[in-house]
Amino acid sequence: MRGITKRFPGVTALSDVNLSVRAGEIHALVGENGAGKSTLMKVLSGVYPHPQYEGEIRFQGQERRFSGIHDSEQLGIIIIHQELALVPLLSIAENVFLGNEPARHGVIDWAVAHRRTRELLAKVGLKESPSTLITDIGVGKQQLVEIAKALAKDVKLLILDEPTASLNEHDSEALLQLLLELKQQGITCILISHKLNEIAKVADAITVLRDGSTITTIDCRDRALSGPASEDLIIRAMVGREMADRYPKRTPKIGEPVFELRDWRVFHPLHHEREVVKGVNLTVRRGEIVGIAGLMGAGRTELAMSVFGHSYGHRISGSVRMHGREVDTSTVGKAVAQGIAYVTEDRKSLGLVLDDSIAHNTSLANLKGVSRRGVIDEGREHAVANDFRQRLATRCAGVHQPVVNLSGGNQQKVVLAKWLFADPTLLILDEPTRGIDVGAKFEIYTLIARTAAEGRSILMISSEMPELLGMCDRIHVMNEGEFVAEFEAAEATQEKIMRAIVKAAA
Template sequence: MAGPVLEMRSIVKTFPGVKALSDVTLTVQQGEVHAICGENGAGKSTLMKVLSGVHPHGSYEGDILFESEVCSFKDIRASEHRGIVIIHQELALVPYLSIAENIFLGNEHATRGLISWTDTLRHASELLRRVGLDENPQTRVADIGVGKQQLVEIAKALSKQVKLLILDEPTAALNDEDSGKLLDLILELKTQGITSIIISHKLNEIERVADSVTILRDGRTIETLDVKAPETTEDRIISGMVGRDLEHRFPERTPHHPEAGASPALEIRDWTVFHPIDQQRKVVDDVSISVRRGEIVGIAGLMGAGRTELAMSVFGRSYGRYASGTVLRDGKEIRTKSVSEAVGHGIAYVTEDRKHYGLNLIDTINRNISLSALGKVARRGVVDEHEERKVSEGFRKSMNIKAPTVFEPVGKLSGGNQQKVVLSKWIFAGPEVLILDEPTRGIDVGAKFEIYTVIDKLAAEGKAVVFISSELPELLGMCDRIYTMAAGRLTGEFSRAEASQETLMRQMTKDKEVTR
């Protein structure tokens, strides 16, 4: 290494009622990939917002040295001018502009005020190839999935003269294949002299790409480790993150064996849905699945397999154009043409995109939790604020939501704590069937165990759980049965004993319907 490119010294950042960072120190060497780990609320994203000027100079204490010069960034444009580019965990794209327009927004290819669309589209195509995204640059961002939007963000960052690239949970929304391509890209950028800081909860990713890892806990620097050193094990990192050892990644679970002859709590038969724009393309093609009370059933698939499309279309026809299929609850056919109908039949859906569909970010924890079932905290049509607060306080404690009060705006919480609020909201509604779409996306290993324990408890209480995840170890550790999907079709069904990562991946890469 050629010496430090970045030094952050004694950084202190305080929000009303919360000290987010307390005397944090970080040193990043020129040309390295430096990982930052910590539980939700540890201060990782806040530290990077300080570095990038999102929290401007004067709003924090301490010093930032970049390329040996003291920096006082007043905003994100000032840090980008120095070559520091941050990609936030929550995406910041304009949905109704094209991919190309988003990539060069504020950095347009223009001469005398006129944009050259030929240059824009050509350069956008080159950047999309670099990040492994096979999309027309003229496609609207609103018409691609969350995972692909993350790749557009990375392409946007690469369009600038980057010296230090900061990636906050860059693979949280990506499947294993696309995550691998992205990690390879980070290593390729390293060979080009670009330094990267990656915030990730996925320890296998850190082991693969990082040179060093700094661990934060409760807003403080715990230690910085050489990732390649023999003593830097996953257990060592986890212990530093949570302040305790985690002997097991998943709760001990006895596989569920449904009663003979009992009807499934939820059964979906011959479900077919067309794309909302390209109405000749099937995104869900004749899919049939079932889940019984007390059972956790997983759905595995690569990006574009149709998992989220299936879940959203069943939950009130929230995605695409319904073509055919039936939904049954406890053996009886039900209507789920609207979200209110689905909720009325005891079905809840925890979305993978909490920012747009799961939460009201400008409202409080208190109000977000109660919104799914206001009738439970109302008397004669008027919300009992005391009861509402009692309920939300209960969830704040039981779900370990890190916030000073339940009146904290949800938009100020870390991504993982926001996810806990989403889960609390739907658990409060008291559903019999929960469809969980990437429920631990962007959540650290300590908080994941807490979420897994909640899910396991719900199943033990007789709830039926559908568990969609891009992390195969998560599905294998939590589920009684696992379905696989590819290209909108069901390709396999496996018991807990039959399933393995190799078996699931083999079926996830097929384009052939399973024989049932």
């Protein structure tokens, strides 16, 4: 890709970007949120067709001008987006060949489809039946189905946008191993990821984007030329500054108990006999950050959503106390009225109104705060949104810009702004930095630390153990719906947390 420039109304997303990928290599693309990584890959795959951009794309020695994603797929360029494009209520086989079905005389040949699906699943290490519904398998396996779907289209260049963002460590490791196997088969990969330790494991080359421009390409195979591709070297190129400390220094001032759960039980909304949260007890004190660690499926998100307005679950029982008094949180409105806020892990589906503006999203949980006599004061709403834009350093053309046009990290800042404007007593953060680069992470960590210093209580769920260890005062370990261990910050380590999970599972 040579001299690629892509503009949106009010913003230049890419400015004269160059990217060169060699056949048969794994090429990592890194940069802060809003650096232009996903936009560049959408140009390459035809999501943004020619001539909606400036510059030249050359693939296998020839200039290519794609009018749509179908054109790029015909050449074997396949993109797997961060939000998986699978239909939950269709089978694996139906998803793998969706729009690409094997047919005879216009009739789908399901025998061939199932046979080829079994072969493709074996290649990606899945043993599931082709007739299994997507909704019945985990996110890690769904990611592998997406790769099987790409292999069905005779992929030559596989683009993966944050493929491990939603995966636990085991599933992430399996996926990275699969990428190395695909490389052995001659398939070229472009990998977008914020997990620099994973990139260091598999990448042959790393290109860094910053503010829509190419900063550098590090050749990981030529150590003598480039030196080791250390995380510090990559971070310095990404953010343009040193990051000696990944987490802000804080001196916690912890007060009296603010939020308490007693014997909290939640059953699955569809499988009513299955208990998902099993008699959990939890206390969060004033100014304290309490973390919940655990593998995917441990029940952490289910716990948070059930507390926040019974947004998840069936036959929910137990008590919620705020400042020692039992309160009703059975609806979202009642939970918010009691001072509870929930930053969801799924910001696009559950956290934002994507087609609406930053200003409207910011005020959404506290309309009274921007209203006079029941009428929204647009000037006040604009001022509030602009204040949070500045405080959180949200990159945007202005607060009237639709949220859908922001990068993932900046969308996350809008979600945080929405709930901070609601002035909560307890802020529940579910994977607050998922899919966010190290620079934006530090900004969000600083915001979390400041929020705790203001006397708010914070409950933080994260799949990244270093994040919990770096930010939390106490950490609960959850496994199969139960708390199986608790550690003070000073005594907690990744090894102790994993040992507690493994011991509980055994």
